[in-house]
Amino acid sequence: MVFAFLTPTKSNVQEKEMNGIQMLLVIGGIALFSILVINTNRTLLISEDQKLNSELILTATSVGKNIINEISSKSFDQGTIYNPAYNIDSITAANALGPETGETAGLFNDVDDYNSFYKSVATPRAGNFDLNVTVNYVDDSNVNTVLSSKSRTKRIKVAVWSPFLTDTLNLYYYKSY
DSSP states (O other): OOOOOOOOOHHHHHHHHHHHHHHHHHHHHHHHHHHHHHHHHHHHHHHHHHHHHHHHHHHHHHHHHHHHHHHHTSBSOGGGTSOOSOOGGGSOOGGGOSOOTTOOGGGOOBGGGGTTEEEEEEETTTEEEEEEEEEEEEOSSOTTSEESSOOSEEEEEEEEEOTTSSSOEEEEEEEEO
């Protein structure tokens, strides 16, 4: 029986060192590729969230704009429907804004009838949106100032919200006489 002992030669040592370096390079490449995939997925998810949020905001705006279009087609006040001459005494008092006795949503004939109006609107893709309308008199020269007395300008505020929206969307419309 003959025993042969192999002693490592220089080429075997270099080969093992190369295999170790190549293994480290492969592991490093896999780590970099994993980071790239994770960042790509994160970017896609953020883009999808932004797209969904944009769609919700557009739908909420459309729902609010529809009620504003309906309100804008109505007269300024009950007192100006049949009497086109403006007389401040003939318009509704600030504390009486809202529908007149017997008026319901389908029979509203002036802007302030929509004060405290609430409606839920179902949409095919974005679920239900709730909207609430508030009507106030505002200062003619500064529409951001709500008045407790009569004026020639009414501000219609339509608040639209949904469980899927992060915040309430407020739309404003002003009607002057």
